[in-house]
Amino acid sequence: MLRRKTLANNSRLTIAASALVTPLAVYGLVTGTVLPFALTALALTSGLTTLALHQRRRYEQAAAGQVYTLLGLGLLLTLADGRASDMGMAVALLGPVLASLLGGSTLRRHSWMMVVAVIILGTIAAAIGVPGALMASNTLAFAAAATFLVGVGLVIHTANRINTAYEVYDKSQMTAYRHLIEHVQDAVIRFSSNGEVLLASRSSEALFGCRRYELTGSGLGARLHVADRPTFLTAFADANQGGETRNIEVRMRQDDAHAASSIPQFVWVEIRLTPVLDAETAGMRHEVVALFRDITARKDNEAAIIEAHRAAEEALSAKSRFLATMGHELRTPLNAIVGFSEMMTTGIGGELSPTHSEYAGLIHQSGKHLLEVVRMLLDMSRIEAGKFELQNEPFQFCDILEPCFAMVDPMARERDVRLMSTIEDNLPLLHADERACRQILLNLVSNAIKFSYPGSTVSVTMRRQGQSLNLSVIDQGVGMAPESLARVGEPFFQAQSGLSRPYEGTGLGLSIVKGLVDLHDGTLRAMSEIGAGTTVTVLLPINGPAIKTEETATITPFRREPIAERNTSWLDEKRKAQ
CATH class of the missing domain: 3.30.565.10 (Histidine kinase-like ATPase, C-terminal domain)
Structure with a gap:
């Protein structure tokens, strides 16, 4: 947006400068000096044309018109001056500078090609002695100086506006990043290349239960659990020296001002260490940005799942042992019941009355049913326990x-x-x-x-x-x-x-x-x-x-x-x- 406004301002400045020197240019034309009028006419025409292109949203063409105008002014001054090195070449050199500020790579390339053409034409004109415009040397110097000053003014104005745009952009980016860091749920800590804490987000206070300034120096390292410090140092060295991203899970102390006891409370924290890579610092230590996330609830759930699984396996094993034990304990008396009831029904122990024979048959049938149930229970327990070969x-x-x-x-x-x-x-x-x-x-x-x-x-x-x-x-x-x-x-x-x-x-x-x-x-x-x-x-x-x-x-x-x-x-x- 600022670049587009700069194009319009440049056109207006060119029109205003041309309007100021128009009376002098007309006077010069009447007295027989053509060059000031030609320069003024070219600048005024360019200002009006580029402003019209800008209003029609043809910004690239407007930028090209302003660059080519500087090159054209430089060419006229170079041909008007018989010397090989003159103010016209200086004006022409302002064209690529303006192109680098307003245009793309194509416009920059074309501007340099035209500068080379202006230099060649000026050198040829000086070598073969092509006469310049018929004017006094002081008039030529005044026209060249005025044109150069206007060109320099356009370049300075453009550079200042573009620089302001970058400052605004950088400021907005920094504001957005600062807002993001301060309001993100995870704690964000930035380490210098030497391992010092440079920045800590507001959420780090809630995570560690302390003020941010207490994390500087050795404050953060002292909160690491003793058993987890080697893990953190190894991961930090990989990010700081090797430029590699690391994820670790460690225990860190969390302060509680309302705690009844002085026993330190540790929470599980997931840390993602990311190096800040820069081409200029290749082969050197890197700054590191770390994200700290409280995963205590997840760790508790994992521990509960493991404990529940262990309890389920123990219950399953106890059930299998119970079934196997009870099955073996029931089989022996049931075999005796089935065997003796069968002996009674066959009359080995003596003849039975019809009623007693019926009762013995029922006992035999029920015993066989119970044996079948016990057999199935034993088979199931062996299969479930992995003992069925x-x-x-x-x-x-x-x-x-x-x-x-x-x-x-x-x-x-x-x-x-x-x-x-x-x-x-x-x-x-x-x-x-x-x-x-x-x-x-x-x-x-x-x-x-x-x-x-x-x-x-x-x-x-x-x-x-x-x-x-x-x-x-x-x-x-x-x-x-x-x-x-x-x-x-x-x-x-x-x-x-x-x-x-x-x-x-x-x-x-x-x-x-x-x-x-x-x-x-x-x-x-x-x-x-x-x-x-x-x-x-x-x-x-x-x-x-x-x-x-x-x-x-x-x-x-x-x-x-x-x-x-x-x-x-x-x-x-x-x-x-x-």
């Missing part, structure tokens, strides 16, 4: 289908459910733990039978799918809602919970299946529709899990929590990398 060997998966059907056939007959199987021909050998695969199939089939309608069918299909074996168990039972389907695999979860639920069970069947499938690096999928049945699909790698046998005892998380999913062990990471 796989014994991978090649076998035909279809060979375990008939034995599993035979085991669940009484349950299917009791519920009037028909079992069917579809097996693809030429299935490859599966490298997996046969005992675990048998348990997967038994749990899926028994779960499908339990939730099937009387008279319906449970189908088992086996086929190859790429590098995996596809095992699908399809029932025509009650199905599951989408919100229940999303929780398949969670321990103790049942779609119909409560004391009035029509289906018995612990809700561990699919949890154990999911854990065993995960140990094999497989995939468990479920699709269901209420009233139309459920399809559970298991994909097991044909070549077995891509891990070693001794590394199969990896903890399998059952809970769907983000923390548990993120905090995987190094064995899981190693298994994924292999």
Whole structure:
């Protein structure tokens, strides 16, 4: 804006100066002296033209007109003076100076080219003796001096206005930076190249609980925790000497005038050290600007998360130990109950009355149910604790289908459910733990039978799918809602919970299946529709899990929590990398 105003002022000054000397120029023209009138006419025409261009917002052309006017005036004076070195060349040299203040690189380049042309023409004119204007020497000197003074006045005025613009700009920039530093939330401290505190923002008083002047000298360094001082000094040296930006987290003392005790209070502070790089100080020490941010709340949250995670792991470990201990403690008496009740029902201890035989059968059935529950609890605790070891060997998966059907056939007959199987021909050998695969199939089939309608069918299909074996168990039972389907695999979860639920069970069947499938690096999928049945699909790698046998005892998380999913062990990471 000031540059544009300067262009207009220069045009007005040129018009005013031309108007003042116009009477003298006209008098000179009448008396036979042409040069003063030519100089005045050129200057007046230039002033009016450049002012018109300025009003039409053609600022670059206005600046070029003023520069070319000085060059033209210099050329006229050079040709009018027969000497090789005259005042005209001095006027012409003012053109590039004005161009450097008002114009761009193109105008500056053109002005220097025209100066060279003026010098060449003046030298040629002096060499060949071209006569100047017919006037007295004192008149020529007066015209040259007046033109030079006007040109110098324009250059001085332009330089003064441009300098004022830079001063205003620098002052506004400093005011903006000072306002920013004083009102930014983070504390800002500027260090000299020798490490002295040059400036501290107002927010540093709130952060450290002291006045700003107390941070000078050794005040800031004394607030650093003793254990964190080497970290700060190393980072500061990297920024001060190496010119590198560093981020560190340290503890610093915070004063509290209202504290009841004299025990120092430390807060966690994140410091970003940034060097002030300057080409003139290359290879030397740099000034450093540091931003201090209080991160005590974040550190407290991180510590709370770590503590909560540790407590959750301890609770999970305690639960696994409890289940394992109680399972072993319950299995021994239950085996005795099941065994003796079976002896009683077979008449080994003597004939029983029908009522007693019925009671013994109920005891035997209940004991077997409790043993099954204890077995599932033990399996789940071993999987969750990472103590379920796989014994991978090649076998035909279809060979375990008939034995599993035979085991669940009484349950299917009791519920009037028909079992069917579809097996693809030429299935490859599966490298997996046969005992675990048998348990997967038994749990899926028994779960499908339990939730099937009387008279319906449970189908088992086996086929190859790429590098995996596809095992699908399809029932025509009650199905599951989408919100229940999303929780398949969670321990103790049942779609119909409560004391009035029509289906018995612990809700561990699919949890154990999911854990065993995960140990094999497989995939468990479920699709269901209420009233139309459920399809559970298991994909097991044909070549077995891509891990070693001794590394199969990896903890399998059952809970769907983000923390548990993120905090995987190094064995899981190693298994994924292999």
